Amino acid sequence: MLNGRKVLITGHTGRIGQAIAERFAPICDMWGLARYSREGSWEETVATGLTPVRGDLGRGSLDEVPTDFDYVLNIAAAIHPATTDEGLVDNCEGPARLMSHCRSAKAFLHVSTVSVHKYSDDPRHVYTEESDIGAGIGSAYGISKLAGEGAVRAGAIILDLPTVICRQNVQYGGAHPDANVIEQMIDRFIETGEVPVPSDHEYFNSADYLYDIPDWIEPCLAAASVPPAIVNWCGDEAINWVELFEYIGQLIDRQPRFVKVGNFPFPNSVQDPSKRQSIAGLARTPWKEGFRRSIEMRHPELTLAKVER
């Protein structure tokens, strides 16, 4: 589907975008849109095989960006907006400006987040694509992404641009120096033996393995429609936080010391993978396999034990 096509990607300087860019740059004419404010990011993009183009979705010009893309993969997001007003510029108005610019595309893929849902207190609650939307999971980020979904829906309807909204869980697995939330916890465990756990509830998520995500790009683009389709991006399994760290403890031969904290930083976020499974098949990497590989990548100094999966 993307073979030989002209494709625009945003957010390729982040982890998910980078994994997708690495997969598809060799087979298509892929352009990478970013501000390139971080030193070396332009050169890294060239090295990945992309044509870098400078632009700013929310606050600057898109004048240098071509308009004749076949497909757009909008993965960029402002993850820590200080206020919702600030988040709206990057996470709501930005996607609209990009859609407007690339209106002749065959399909537009927009990465959203499980944080657009109304938070459920039940740790085992499973968010489907139809579950209630609202506040509570991701504060200013989640709300600006919810408004962003509104903008993307509007863009699809106004421009008649087939669109798919992919609601991402939390990913893990890259050797990217900028560790994500789960890997920061793993690093801390390896360093100190400590693992924070919520004081008053169990914690589950359905994290997805970074290198499984590119498998879903083409099936999701094929599902793009007007109004937009919604597809959960998550792993196939609900992962129990304590079980995860007991498993990692076995791998590194260290007993985790669970420390109860009142303000555990992550909300429960198990998503239903069945729609994604129906269009893209099962996730390739079970979590035990994925976390083993992740630790091998991030901590080559460790020798991991053989553990029954």
Place this chain on the structure above:
Amino acid sequence: MLESRKLLVTGCTSQIGWAVLSRYAGTTDLWALSRYSEPGSFDAALALGAKPVRCDPATDSLDKVPPDFDYVLNFAEKPDPGNAGEGLSANCDSIARLMKHCRSARAFLHLSTNWVYKPHPDPAHAYREHDDIGSNRGGQYAPSKTAGEGAVRGGGLILGLPAIICRANVVYGGAHGRSMIEDAIDHFLATGEVLVPSEGRLVLSPLHVEDVADLIEPSLRLAAVPTAVLNWTGDEAVEWEELFAYVGQLTGRKPAFSRSDMLDGMGGIQDPSRRRSVAGPVKVGWKEGVRAALERRNMSVAAAARISGEEGC
């Protein structure tokens, strides 16, 4: 500004829609979009001098609707969506369809709600237009209105269509439609009871519907790309109990307050500064507005009592 212009108003049979229709039907070329499910409402709109069109912008084709409006006033909304999909269709996607259809308009005014604001721990906090948003109030209502604000922003940018989001407090006092104030007045008149939140205070800055009609032109002048935001709020904050103590004085009947979680999280006051700076102070304070609403209700209650009395004979 609006005189002899071509206007599209949606949600015409709502409290706000009807007041705006009544104000502008004679002096503008006013097209009034609604489902008109209430018997007689289509003819009533016609009688006001508007051009009623039966259409739900969320689900129906807009083919019968001309595209060449000067201004669009979008009051249509679903206050009680049953689920996320219903909310997004009615309170988000419908806006995009309308903006697309009316892309040549000079300005697009969209009605939103103060319930999109992120609840502040202090119930007397006056929300300003730049305060954080994000709430689950009214089930899927506030979340779908939040996505709807995103649709307005997106549509405004994509179409280059100047737009303004008007976040309304409790609007009350009209001949058509109801608000939580009227609901509570009716309940009080029928039973003597007034529900109050199960915990905490309920504070509002209600806006009389006559003042809303005055806000249309100043609001349209603020429309911009990217979309502007304006609080549609009264000038005064009032406690729910204070409001009903006053209703009690006027009716000579002491309200029996009883706690109910039905009213939890229903309040919220907004900062009127920006509205005042473009439109001046409101004309109808809450006491005057509540008295007028009560007189209207009292008359109908009295009439209803008389009719049922006659039937009983």
